[in-house]
Amino acid sequence: MNPPLENDVSTKEIILNVTLELIKSEGFEAVTVRKIASLANVNIALVNYHFGSKQKLISEAVKVLLTSFQESFEVLDDLTLSPKERLKMFLLQYVSTIQQYPELVKRIITQGAVTFESQYEYGIFLKTMGFHKAQAILQELTGEEDAEKLMMMMTQVFGAVFLPTLMLPILQAGANVNLPPIEMQLDILIDRYFH
Structure with missing residues (x-):
């Protein structure tokens, strides 16, 4: 086979x-x-050649998204920023990815037992680096030492930010709720809970 x-x-x-x-x-x-072949202006055989199947193509798309999430954790290492600024920048980057691909994020969340290889890889990343970094910034901000409490705080922060982001269309259309821009939401969250 040729390279x-x-x-x-x-x-x-x-x-x-x-x-x-x-x-x-x-x-x-x-x-x-x-x-996809039509929009990419290629024939179907090329799509199959590069990805093998629709499922593998979607898995690669998921991998792009999850890589973007991984990159957002890097800001937590930037010690030139204050802990609050690092948390805010991390959450802004994470939400930016969600806003860019909300359907993809919803699909990943609702996959249940069906796991893409890229989701498994991201899970390993979260376990080995991601959760540790997020917990460390929360520990720095709160002084909390208990790992279980830090994990619970992390899930609460994620939920407080990401759920409204994913539900925004429903909130706007169904409940006529308009949320402030994400940066303002984060300022309120961080100032309220991490003073």
């Missing part, structure tokens, strides 16, 4: 980007190999 050409890499990236955009604009149900 992939440079052109193959760009074609693969185009297909993946089209898939991400299709998920973002129309949701998972709109994703078909035929539609």
Whole structure:
């Protein structure tokens, strides 16, 4: 088998980007190999060549999202920022990814027993680095030493930020609730609970 050409890499990236955009604009149900091939201006055989199946293509799209989440944890290491600023920047970057791909995030959350390989990899990352970094910043802000309490605080902070982000369309349409911009929400959250 010949090694992939440079052109193959760009074609693969185009297909993946089209898939991400299709998920973002129309949701998972709109994703078909035929539609992706048409939007990417390639034939179906190329989509299958690069990804093997629709499921593997979606798994790669999930991997892009989860990599973005992993990168947001890096800001927690920036000791030039105060602990509150690090927490805020981390949450802003995390929410930015959610806002960019809400359908993809909802799909990951609702997968249940069906786990993509990339979700498993992200779970390992969270266990080995992500949770530790998030817990460390909360410990720095609160002085809490108990690991179970730090984990509970972390899930509460995540829930307070991400649930409204994912539910915003429902809140706006169904309940006529308009939330302030995410940066203001984070300022209120951090000032209220981490003073």
